Amino acid sequence: MTRNAVQRLFEWKVRGIRWIEIIGVLLVAVMILSVYVAKAAAARESATINQLERQIAETRQRVRLLRAEAARLEQPARLEVLSRGAGLAPVEMDQQADGVALSTLRPAPEPVLAPVEVAPVVVETPADAAPVGEGLR
Amino acid sequence: MSVQDHRAFRPAPGARPVSSAVSPWLRWLSEAVWFVEHAFERARADAKPEEDTRVRIVVIQAVFIGIFVLLAAGATRAALLGPGGGIGSATVAGALQRADLTDRNGALLATNIVHYGLYIDPTEVWDREAAFTQIRRALPQVSSTRLRRVLDGERRLIVQPGLTPAERQAVHALALGGLSFEPEDRRVYPLGTSAAHLLGTADTGGQGVSGVELAFNDAIRAAGAQGQDFALSLDLRIQGVLENELAAAADEAGAKGAVGVVADATTGEILGMASWPTYDPNDRGSAPEGAALNRVTSAHYEMGSVFKTFTVAAALDTGRADLDTMIDASEAYYIGNRRISDFHATNKILSLEDVFIHSSNIGTSRLAVEMGADTMRDYFQRLGLLDAAPIELKESARPRRPRQWDDSTRASLSFGYGIMITPLQMTAATVALVNGGVYRPLTLRRGGTAAEGRRIVTAETSAAIRQLMRANVVRGSGRSANAEGLRVGGKTGSANKLVDGRYDARHGVGSFASVFPADGPDDARRYVVFVLVDEPSQGSRLGGTVAAPVVGRVIDRIAGFLGVQRRIDPPAPPEPAA
Numbered sequence: 001m002t003r004n005a006v007q008r009l010f011e012w013k014v015r016g017i018r019w020i021e022i023i024g025v026l027l028v029a030v031m032i033l034s035v036y037v038a039k040a041a042a043a044r045e046s047a048t049i050n051q052l053e054r055q056i057a058e059t060r061q062r063v064r065l066l067r068a069e070a071a072r073l074e075q076p077a078r079l080e081v082l083s084r085g086a087g088l089a090p091v092e093m094d095q096q097a098d099g100v101a102l103s104t105l106r107p108a109p110e111p112v113l114a115p116v117e118v119a120p121v122v123v124e125t126p127a128d129a130a131p132v133g134e135g136l137r
Numbered sequence: 138m139s140v141q142d143h144r145a146f147r148p149a150p151g152a153r154p155v156s157s158a159v160s161p162w163l164r165w166l167s168e169a170v171w172f173v174e175h176a177f178e179r180a181r182a183d184a185k186p187e188e189d190t191r192v193r194i195v196v197i198q199a200v201f202i203g204i205f206v207l208l209a210a211g212a213t214r215a216a217l218l219g220p221g222g223g224i225g226s227a228t229v230a231g232a233l234q235r236a237d238l239t240d241r242n243g244a245l246l247a248t249n250i251v252h253y254g255l256y257i258d259p260t261e262v263w264d265r266e267a268a269f270t271q272i273r274r275a276l277p278q279v280s281s282t283r284l285r286r287v288l289d290g291e292r293r294l295i296v297q298p299g300l301t302p303a304e305r306q307a308v309h310a311l312a313l314g315g316l317s318f319e320p321e322d323r324r325v326y327p328l329g330t331s332a333a334h335l336l337g338t339a340d341t342g343g344q345g346v347s348g349v350e351l352a353f354n355d356a357i358r359a360a361g362a363q364g365q366d367f368a369l370s371l372d373l374r375i376q377g378v379l380e381n382e383l384a385a386a387a388d389e390a391g392a393k394g395a396v397g398v399v400a401d402a403t404t405g406e407i408l409g410m411a412s413w414p415t416y417d418p419n420d421r422g423s424a425p426e427g428a429a430l431n432r433v434t435s436a437h438y439e440m441g442s443v444f445k446t447f448t449v450a451a452a453l454d455t456g457r458a459d460l461d462t463m464i465d466a467s468e469a470y471y472i473g474n475r476r477i478s479d480f481h482a483t484n485k486i487l488s489l490e491d492v493f494i495h496s497s498n499i500g501t502s503r504l505a506v507e508m509g510a511d512t513m514r515d516y517f518q519r520l521g522l523l524d525a526a527p528i529e530l531k532e533s534a535r536p537r538r539p540r541q542w543d544d545s546t547r548a549s550l551s552f553g554y555g556i557m558i559t560p561l562q563m564t565a566a567t568v569a570l571v572n573g574g575v576y577r578p579l580t581l582r583r584g585g586t587a588a589e590g591r592r593i594v595t596a597e598t599s600a601a602i603r604q605l606m607r608a609n610v611v612r613g614s615g616r617s618a619n620a621e622g623l624r625v626g627g628k629t630g631s632a633n634k635l636v637d638g639r640y641d642a643r644h645g646v647g648s649f650a651s652v653f654p655a656d657g658p659d660d661a662r663r664y665v666v667f668v669l670v671d672e673p674s675q676g677s678r679l680g681g682t683v684a685a686p687v688v689g690r691v692i693d694r695i696a697g698f699l700g701v702q703r704r705i706d707p708p709a710p711p712e713p714a715a
Contacts, residue, residue, distance in 0.1 A: 001454075061251060064237075065302060066249060067245055067248065068245065068248050069327070071244065071245040071248075071327035071328055072329070073213070074328075074329055075328050075330075076328075076374075076377020076378070076381060077329075077330065077331065077374065077377070077380065077381060077384070080381045081375070090693065092701060093622055093693075099700075
C-alpha cells in the first residue's frame with residue numbers, strides 16, 4: 001500500500017512533469033531566496049556593526065587623547081603656578097573647621113563687629129544728619 | 138553495441154607503452170579507471186544488469202550524502218564558531234600594548250597615544266619645492282636635510298616619526314599628494330616632569346626601560362591586554378605638593394639636588410616620591426646632566442644625625458637605656474686620639490631624651506660604643522640599613538657599608554657618618570620604627586603587598602621613638618617642621634660631604650625624617666615624610682633649616698588628603714607613652 005502511495009505521488013504529473021519535482025524546485029527556489037535575503041541582511045548588519053566598532057575605536061581614541069590632555073593641564077606644577085599667580089594659597093589652620101565645630105565657631109566672627117559697627121552708624125547718622133539736613137532746608 | 142568480452146579487455150597496444158613508460162603508478166591508475174568504467178558491461182555479461190544499476194545509484198547517493206553532510210557540518214561550524222561570527226570576540230575591546238598608569242585615585246600618569254609617522258612617496262609629489270616649504274611650515278621640527286633627501290629620492294620613505302594627531306591634521310590639511318601616515322603607538326607621560334623618575338620610561342617596542350614601567354612591566358602588559366588601568370600606590374595630589382614644595386625649597390637654597398618621600402607607615406605604600414632636579418620623560422634626550430637620576434632610590438648619602446634615631450632605638454630596645462638614662466656629654470668624648478664633640482654643645486649630663494633633642498654626638502657615640510659591634514650591626518641589619526631597600530623598583534641601590542665595626546666606626550655610625558644609604562632605605566627604616574616596630578618592604582602597588590613584615594623592635598621602643606621625635610619637633614631642632622595640630626614628630630640630620638678626602642662644611646646635606654601624627658596607639662594610621670636637600674649653597678645647611686620647613690609645609694598641605702584630623706597641640710610636651 002505504502003509503496004503504491006509513493007508510486008502515485010511520483011506518477012502525479014502535470015503536462016508530463018512530476019508535481020513532486022515542481023514542488024521540489026519551488027522549495028529550493030524559496031530556500032535560495034530566503035538564504036539570499038538572510039545573507040544580505042546579515043551583511044548589512046555586519047557592515048553596521050563594523051562601522052559602529054570603528055566609531056567606538058575612534059571615540060575611545062579621542063577619550064584617551066582628551067584624558068591625556070586633561071592630565072597634562074592638571075600637572076601639579078602648572079596648577080601651583082597658576083594658583084599662586086591668581087593669589088591663591090593653601091588654607092591656613094585658623095581658616096579651617098569641620099562640620100561639628102561650626103556651632104562653636106559661630107561666636108568667633110563677632111569680634112569682627114561688622115554688623116554691630118554698621119548698625120550704630122546707621123542709627124547715629126540720621127540723628128546727626130537730621131539737624132544738618134534741616135538746617136540745609 | 139559491442140559483444141566483446143570486457144573481462145578480457147586490453148587497452149590498445151599503442152597506449153600501453155606510454156603509461157608503463159611513465160610510471161607503474163600511472164598504469165595502475167588507468168587500469169583502475171578502466172575497471173570502474175566497464176563495470177556495467179561486466180555486470181551485464183554476468184547477467185545481473187538490475188543489480189549493477191542499483192549499486193551505482195546507491196554508491197552515488199552515498200557519496201553525495203556524505204559530501205553534503207560534510208558541507209553542512211562545515212557551514213554550521215563556520216557560522217557558530219568562526220572568528221567574528223559569535224558575539225564574544227576573542228580580543229578584548231580596548232586592549233592595549235601597555236596599560237595606562239594611574240595613581241591610587243585613578244588620575245592618569247602614563248598612557249598610550251597613537252602617533253603617526255609621516256611618509257612621502259616622491260614619485261607622487263607634483264611640486265617638490267612647494268611641498269618642501271609647506272611641510273616645513275606645518276612641521277618646523279622636521280629636519281630639512283632629511284625632508285630634502287626624501288623628496289629628491291625615488292622611494293617612499295619616512296620623514297618624521299611620532300607626529301601627534303594635531304600635527305598630523307596640520308599636514309593632512311595641506312592636501313599634498315604622495316604624503317601618507319602610518320599609525321604608531323607611543324607611550325606618553327601627560328604629567329611631564331611630575332613623578333618622572335618614579336614612572337620611568339618604556340621603549341617604542343612596548344617594554345619598560347626604567348622606573349615603574351620596568352618594575353611592573355609584565356603586570357602592566359597583562360593589564361593592558363585586559364583593557365584595564367594599572368593603579369599605583371601614588372597619590373597625585375601628595376606627589377604634586379611634595380614636588381612643588383621640594384622644588385621651591387631646593388631653588389631657594391641653591392641646592393644641587395633634593396629628594397622627598399611620603400609613605401604610609403602602616404602598609405608601606407609610597408604615596409609620593411620626588412627627586413629634584415627633574416626632567417620631561419617625553420623628551421628625555423634634552424634632560425640636563427644628572428636630572429634623570431632618581432635620587433630617592435639610587436643616590437647615596439651620609440645622612441648625619443637622622444641616624445641618632447636608630448642608635449637610640451637600638452639602645453632602648455636592648456634595654457641598655459630608657460628615656461631617663463643619664464649620659465655624660467659635659468665634655469668631649471675621646472676614642473683613642475679621636476675627639477668627638479657636639480655641634481650644639483650643652484656641656485652637661487643629659488637624659489636620653491635630651492641627647493636626642495640636642496642631637497648630641499657624644500651621647501650617641503657613648504651608646505654605640507657601649508652596645509658593642511654585634512648589637513649595633515644586628516640592629517642596622519634589622520633596620521635594612523645594610524641592604525638595598527626592598528621595593529619593586531629595580532633602581533633601588535645597595536648602600537655603602539662600613540668595612541669594620543670598631544669603636545670609632547660605631548661612634549661615627551651612631552650619628553650618621555661612615556655609612557651611605559639611599560633615601561628609600563631611610564624611609565623604610567623610619568616607617569618600621571614608628572609603626573609599632575614592624576619592617577615591611579615599601580611598595581608602589583595600591584593597597585600594599587600584604588606582606589607580613591618582620592618585627593625589628595618592640596612596640597614600646599616604637600612608641601618611645603615616636604615620643605622622642607615629637608619632643609624634638611616641639612622643643613628641639615625640628616621646630617620648623619611643626620604643622621599646627623598635626624602632631625608632627627621628626628629628627629633632623631645635617632652632614633658634611635667628603636670632598637677630596639676631607640669633610641667639607643661647604644658641601645652639606647640637610648635632611649629631616651618625620652612621622653605624623655606621632656601620638657595615638659601603635660596601630661594608628663600614620664605617615665612618614667622624609668626630605669633631604671643635597672648641597673644647599675645659600676643660607677644654612679642644617680637639616681632643621683633647609684629640610685624641616687619643607688616637611689612642615691608638605692604635611693600641612695597633605696594632611697587633608699590623608700584624612701588626618703588636626704588637634705591643637707597641648708602646650709606642654711606629651712606624657713611618656715611607656
